[in-house]
Amino acid sequence: MADDRSEGIARETFSNFDQISQYVDILRNRGIAWGLIGPRETDRLWDRHVLNSVAMADLIPEGSTLVDVGSGAGLPGVPLAIGRPDLRVTLLEPLLRRFNFLTQAVEELGLAERISVVRARAEDHDGRFDVVTARAVAPLPRLLTWCLPLMAGNGELLALKGSSAAGEIDQASSMLAKRRLSAEVLSVRAHPQAEATQVVRVRSAR
Numbered sequence: 001m002a003d004d005r006s007e008g009i010a011r012e013t014f015s016n017f018d019q020i021s022q023y024v025d026i027l028r029n030r031g032i033a034w035g036l037i038g039p040r041e042t043d044r045l046w047d048r049h050v051l052n053s054v055a056m057a058d059l060i061p062e063g064s065t066l067v068d069v070g071s072g073a074g075l076p077g078v079p080l081a082i083g084r085p086d087l088r089v090t091l092l093e094p095l096l097r098r099f100n101f102l103t104q105a106v107e108e109l110g111l112a113e114r115i116s117v118v119r120a121r122a123e124d125h126d127g128r129f130d131v132v133t134a135r136a137v138a139p140l141p142r143l144l145t146w147c148l149p150l151m152a153g154n155g156e157l158l159a160l161k162g163s164s165a166a167g168e169i170d171q172a173s174s175m176l177a178k179r180r181l182s183a184e185v186l187s188v189r190a191h192p193q194a195e196a197t198q199v200v201r202v203r204s205a206r
Contacts, residue, residue: 006046009191013054013083019109020082024050026105027073034101036073051190053079053135055197056158059188060084064130067092067150069122070137074102076160077133081115088114090129094121122146128155135160140168140183140200144175156203161185165198180205 014020024045031037041048053076060066063086068077071091081089091106093099099119106115118125123146132147132155140159147157161168165185169176176183182205187196 003043003046006051006194009194010046010050013051013191013194016082016085020050020079023074023078023082023105023109026108030101030104031073034097036098036101047195049073049075050079051194052076052160052197054083055188055190055194056080056133056160056199057083057190059158059186059199059201060087060131062086064088065152066090066131066133067125067127067129069132069134069143069147069150070094071102071117072098072135074105076135078102078105078109078111078115080133081111082109085114090116090118090127092118092120092122092125094119122150125150128152130155132157133159139164139171141172141175144172144179144202148179148181154204156201159200159202161198161200163198165200169200176202 011017027037027045032039065088067090069092071077071093077089077091091102102117106112106117129150130152132150134143169183181202183202186199186201188199189196
């Protein structure tokens with residue numbers, strides 16, 4: 001999918017297109033200069049990063065608190081916060097350079113009232129959230145170890161995955177059974193014309 005076509009799809013997807021466009025400009029410039037986005041990703045920012053991130057938006061209940069683990073350049077947390085103004089988002093990032101990038105980006109985008117940037121590892125953070133998100137952080141068994149303590153009682157994990165999604169659920173089957181959790185692979189899209197995205201959703205099986 002050509003990125004200009006993806007930008008057009010994003011224009012239809014985001015009611016506040018100017019804000020998400022500003023974020024893409026930040027990724028294209030400072031994100032690449034600081035090494036958070038690869039230079040070869042310049043022409044794929046809209047589809048591979050922004051639309052990929054917000055594909056899960058309809059899975060998130062209204063008014064949720066959300067923590068984005070290992071947020072990196074703010075994906076998927078920042079696009080979700082822009083696309084869903086009802087959410088309260090925490091970007092959790094342990095590395096200083098990425099933390100500084102996120103802090104600056106959130107301030108420039110005028111999102112500081114709805115997005116908190118926290119420098120910490122998931123296993124060291126004691127917050128509880130309705131939704132935990134992760135993108136390209138770790139295989140599911142390790143991700144569960146980090147993310148389950150962050151989930152509120154009826155919370156859920158939404159992990160963006162590729163073709164390995166079903167296999168990772170199999171690898172985590174014993175942990176899921178022990179914790180009485182269910183896991184499923186969902187194919188979702190930010191827009192009917194956008195590429196499909198694989199999301200592993202983990203939540204209580206009770």
